[in-house]
Amino acid sequence: MILTVLIMTGCKNKSDQNKPSAKSETFKISEETIKETARQLKEKYGETYEFRIDRGVQQVASLWSESDGKEEDFVNFCLENFEPDSAKLLTIFSKLERNFEVIFGLNNKMTLKLNEPLHLNMGEITFVDLAMGAYSPMAHFNEDMFANKIAFYVALNFPAYSLTEKEKFADSWTRIEWAYARMGDMFISRVPSELNQNYSEVATQSDAYIADYNIYMGNIVDDKFNTYFPKDMVLITHWGLRDELKANYNTENGLQKQKFIYDIMLRIIRQEIPVEVINKSEYKWNPSKNLVFDAQNKEVKFTAEPYTRYEYLLKNFKALSAMDKYNPVYPTYILRAYDQSMEITREEVEKIFIDFITAPEIAEVAKLIKKRLNRDLQPFDIWYDGFKLRSEINQDELTAITRRKYxxxxxxxxxxxxxxxxxxxxxxxxxxxxxxxxxxxxxxxxxxxxxxxxxxxxxxxxxxxxxxxxxxxxxxxxxxxxxxxxxxxxxxxxxxxxxxxxPNTAFTEAIAFLFQGNDIKLLGRSNATEKQKVDALNALDNCWSAYEIMGVALVDMYVWQWMYENPDANPKELKEAVEKIAIDVWNKYYYPIFGVKDSPILAIYSHMITSPLYLANYPIGHLIEFQIAEYIKDKKFADEVTRMLVQGRITPQAWMKNAVGDKINGNATLAAVRDALKIIKD
Ligand SMILES: [Zn+2]
Structure with a gap:
């Protein structure tokens, strides 16, 4: 987990660097000036350059602000700095690329060094270490690049392409054309700094809201005031609750405890949860009946949480959608989350997920789980945890080997x-x-x-x-x-x-998991039957968790579409919409498997509040991993991994087509599941 966070942070640092600098809200280069500037350039250099000129001038205009100069300065900048000559353009590109490598490379090295006292065993962590570790030398990079006009120079000479355009040109672009397109991605938005500041405050508040959303499990009671959880157990929504639910398969009173947790989750989603039991330990709570009691078991009146959860979701929406008009290439947060960050369109992600969760293999896995549990499935069995390895490998024996070796x-x-x-x-x-x-x-x-x-x-x-x-x-x-x-x-x-x-973090994880899958073999302790069983369990576990997260990610996706369609909704209306969307997704794709109708459980994830539209990355990553693993299993590992990786950061779908001959889909995962079902029968 820590490592995922770190990698995500690593990535976040990178996007911080691309955080655009201040732009005033009102100033705008007029359409007339833009047209006239483009006309003059075309007259000077000829219509051959029409596309580059139109897009470049438009791009510079969209980024230009009052502090950069008057309209005539804008015109002169464009006329003087557009480079038509392809040899000269290549030289410019090489210079820019070299300088960006110097800046990003040394910044990365500086950050790594400043963080060494925090990450390595270098003695007690002091104030100095914490403050220096948090210091970001690159915080003003974007601002500086606009101030020295490098950003405008890049925008003018290297057209920014949307994801749809990149996908369209993927088959015909040469390597240098891809590299130019990536250069064109460098400066495509310039959000006013107060909007960035506002969002970072909203994000901090949302994190704090979730971080303080703890349930005192020792106070959870049934109708007879029996308690089931350890007295001092405190669980955070939703991770802590979910992990405790997972931990209670095959334990004493396990099913009863799981039902309590499920009821707690429903009360949170529906905002029926008493504020008296959120992060507070005074009262006993019967979540099934939603009743609150004092220490003497006397019922007390309570206040339901006043839609605070949805208020934060709305705040996220408002803060992020306020940036739309400063992002000409990706003018909604939905486009920025899918097309810009993941570089897979929302429509493609939706199709990949629906194809997967409606596959017949899902019903087969569900049948196996039902058999293993010896009962009908409950909605919370989306978190069934019985496909983990645990006893399959003897860890002590392996530890003896690794300790000796390392x-x-x-x-x-x-x-x-x-x-x-x-x-x-x-x-x-x-x-x-x-x-x-x-x-x-x-x-x-x-x-x-x-x-x-x-x-x-x-x-x-x-x-x-x-x-x-x-x-x-x-x-x-x-x-x-x-x-x-x-x-x-x-x-x-x-x-x-x-x-x-x-292309994105999913790919680096996929490669890391492929290595990890070889760990026992690399100790020289390969046992074919053992490996087969481990792989089979892994495939089933992956399939079931992908099935779960894809549903959650679809809810997240549809909720954001709803917010864009209803920008003036209040928290109560949003709550009703989220519940309805979650139930619709459930009834369509989960009810047929579980046989229980109308569960809103897919709306419980805290990511919805703290990391909007991030969830889809997880299952996409696992699908990619299985596709690559399936493709290379009868080929040479090193050769194939190298061949795939030297493609570099082109778009995900183009990368996958070259890597495994297919776009991202769930077929490889489902094939692994079919094999697994032949090995794991009960
Ligand atoms: Zn990793």
């Missing part, structure tokens, strides 16, 4: 070339990659921090106890090594810096 971080570092060799890289290439990865003993569970300029190393952070690396730590380290190998190949071996990296 007494310290250095021992693991020394073994990286051998690991890569075993995965199929040549000795030269294995040494080449390994030389670019540093292994550091870390405080946390482990993470991977990539370099952002050639000449710099990626860092593998791993936690090693006094007795050496245990199996769990090793398993994580192999995952992180996967990230580091990806980071290294996509920085050093991709032809243009603007194309370095992978």
């Amino acid at each position: 007494p310290d971080a250095q021992a693991f570092a020394k073994d990286i070339p051998r690991i890569l060799l075993d995965l199929g890289w040549t000795r030269d290439k294995a040494n080449y990659i390994a030389a670019k990865i540093a292994v550091d003993p870390a405080r946390g569970a482990g993470h991977a921090w990539g370099a952002q300029m050639k000449g710099d190393q990626a860092h593998l952070r791993t936690r090693i106890g006094d007795k050496g690396m245990d199996y769990k730590g090793y398993n994580i380290a192999i995952h992180e090594l996967g990230h580091n190998v990806e980071q290294t190949i996509t920085l050093y071996d991709v032809d243009y810096y603007m194309l370095s990296g992978v």
Whole structure:
């Protein structure tokens, strides 16, 4: 979990750099001036450049603000700086690319160094470490690039393409055309700083609201005032509640406890939950009947939460949609979340998800779960947790091996070339990659921090106890090594810096999981039957959790569409809409499997409040992972991984078509599920 957060943070840092600087709300270059400027340029250089001129001038105009100069300054800037000559344009591109590598690379290195006292075992963490770790040297990068007019120069000469256009040109673009398109993505919006500030306040408030949304489980009672949970158990919505629900398969009173948690979740979604029991421990609560009692079991009056949950969702909507008019290429938050961030259209994501959750294999997996539980399914069984490995592998035995092999971080570092060799890289290439990865003993569970300029190393952070690396730590380290190998190949071996990296975080996770899946084999302890069973359980577990999150992500998607259609809704109306949408999705895709109607459970995720429209990334990542795994299973791992990675950061669908010959879909996951169902029968 920590590592996902870190990678997400790593990514967030990157987008912070792209946070546009101040633009005044009122100033606008007139349509006439834009047309006239374009006309003059076409007259000067000819109609051949029509597309580049029209788009470039339009783009600069959309970013120009009063502080950048008057209309005539805008005209002169365009006339003087448009570059028609293709050889000169390539030189400009190379210069820009080199400078961005210097800036991003050194910033990354500085941030990594400033954070070392927080991440590595460097003694007690002090005020200085915390303040310096949080310091962001790049905070004003965008502002600076607008001030020195580099942003306008890029916008004028490198057209910004929408995702639809990129997809349309994907098959015909050369590598340099892709690299130019990525350059064109650099400066496409300039949101007034007060709007960014406002959103960051809303985000902080939303986080705080969820962070303080705890339920005192020791106070949960049934009709006879029996308690079921440990007295001191406090669970946060929804993660804590969900994890406790998951932990209660096959425990004493497990089903009863799960029903309590489910009832609590419904009260939260419907905002019937008493404010007296949110983050407060004074009262007993019977969530099934929604009654509150004092210490003497005397019923007390309560106030239901006044739609606060939906008030925060609305605040997010208002803060983010206020930025729409400053994002000419992606003028809604829905477009920015899907087309711009994921680079998969909302329509495509929706289709991928619906195809998956309506597949006949889902009903087969549900049948197996029902058999294993020996009862009818309940809506909360979307969190069925019985496909985890646990007893399938003997962890103690493996820990004995990893401790002997890896007494310290250095021992693991020394073994990286051998690991890569075993995965199929040549000795030269294995040494080449390994030389670019540093292994550091870390405080946390482990993470991977990539370099952002050639000449710099990626860092593998791993936690090693006094007795050496245990199996769990090793398993994580192999995952992180996967990230580091990806980071290294996509920085050093991709032809243009603007194309370095992978399309989005789902891809880096997919590669990391592929490495992780080889961990036992890399210890020289390959057991074919064991591996087959582990893979089968993994496929079933993945399928069921994808089925769950896809439903939640669809609800998130439809709720945002509803907010855009009803921008003036109040929190109560939004609550009713969310409940209706969640129930509609349930009745359409989950009721047929569960046999229980009208559950709004898919609306419980806290991500809806704290990370709007982020959820879809998780299941997409797993589908990609299975597609790649399925494709390379009878091929050479190292060769295929390298071939896929050197494509760099083109769009996800274009990347996948070249990588596995197909767009992103659930077919590979479902194929793995069919195989798994032949192995796991009860
Ligand atoms: Zn990862």
